Amino acid sequence: MPCPATGTPRRDRAFPFSRSRPDSSPNSFPRNPPIRLLLPALLAAFLLCPVSPAAAQQPETPPPAIAPQPPPAPPPQDENNKRPPVHNGTSNDRLLYTLPNFLTVETTDKIPPLTTQQKFAVVARSSFDPVQFPWYGFLAGISQAQNNQKGYGQGAIGYAKRYGAAWADGTTEYYWTAAILPSVLRQDPRYYQMGTGGFWRRLGYAISRTVITRGDSGNTQFNCSEFCGTMISSAISTYTYYPRTDSDLRNAGILWGSLLSYDALTFIGREFWPDIRRKREKKRHPDAGVAPAAPGR
Known part of the structure; x- marks a missing residue:
């Protein structure tokens, strides 16, 4: 309503957001704070307000699962220095890569004793190995060339008789010394390679195996199986x-001494042949690692 005195429109007295010009005196403050001063306060209140329960209960995103690393591959073994695989407590090695050498052990690891069945099985596996047949033919040829056992005569018939005698000598002696008597006396027919030491020491060790062996218990014993087995075999051959x-x-005594000497030479071959085999294979594959020699009995 217009004022009767001045005719100017009336303004509300206490309207908070009045557009009336504030007092311009230097000691006066504005009656109403500017809106821009409220913005910092609202921002601070927003930042300080608690998080809503839904947001607080939201599980944290788990870190991505790390795939398990495969175990490191074992270092490649030198295929050339591998020991022959073990077959029921025996070896699959061959002397000069040909003759059966199944009763040679090249490791110091504790291995169980052979059962009676295993002793007979390994002797049969060796005695009837295909390589043995030409080997006995070779021995029969030497015997005929030296005209041993003159009663067999010469020619094809004499050679056939000598061949049968050579095969019977070897098979009979091997069964007595490595299967029958070791089973009865509980002795170990295997040869444990010494593997370390000087040449003469190892040579003496190999020869001594004709009179010294291990029992099934692992104790050192007199090699009655070898000593008596060759004696029995000699008697069978001579008188049958x-x-x-x-x-x-x-002649029985001569044959007995020959069998003991032959077995001593065989033990020497069993002692040093693994070293020769490893050296030959190392030359063929010089980049391969060198496996340590396996000491033994």
Whole structure:
């Protein structure tokens, strides 16, 4: 309503957001704070307000799962220095890569004793190995060339008789020394390679195996299986299928000594052949690692 005195419109007295000009005196403050001063306060209140329960209960995103790393591959073994695989407590090695060497052990690891069945099985596996047949043919040829057992004569018939005698000698002696007596006396027919030491020390060790061996318990014993087995085999050969002219005690003693000497040479071969085999294979594959020699009995 217009004022009667001045005719100017009336303004409300206490309207908070009045557009009336504030007092311009230097000591006066504006009656109403500017809106721009409220913005910092609202921002601070927003930042300080508690998080809503829904947001507080929201699970944190788990870190991505790390795939398990595969175990490191074992270092490549030198295929050339591998020991022959073990077959029921015996070896699959061959002397000169040909002759069966199944009763040689090249490790110091504790291995169980052979059962009676295993002793007979390994002897049969060796005695009837295909390589043995030409080997006995070779021995028969030497015997015929030296005209041993003259009662067999010469020619094809003499050679056939000598071949049968050589096979019977080797098979009979091997069964007695490595299967029958070791089973009865509970002795270990295997040869444990020494593997370390000087040449002469190892040579003496190999020869001594004709009289010293291990029992199934692991203790050192007199090698009765070798000593008596060769004696029994010599007696069987001399007094059964050898010519009558050779069937006497003297020839039996000579044959017994020959079998012991032959077995001593075999033990020497068993002792040093693994070293020769590893050296030959190392030359063929010089980049491969060198496996340590395996000491033994």
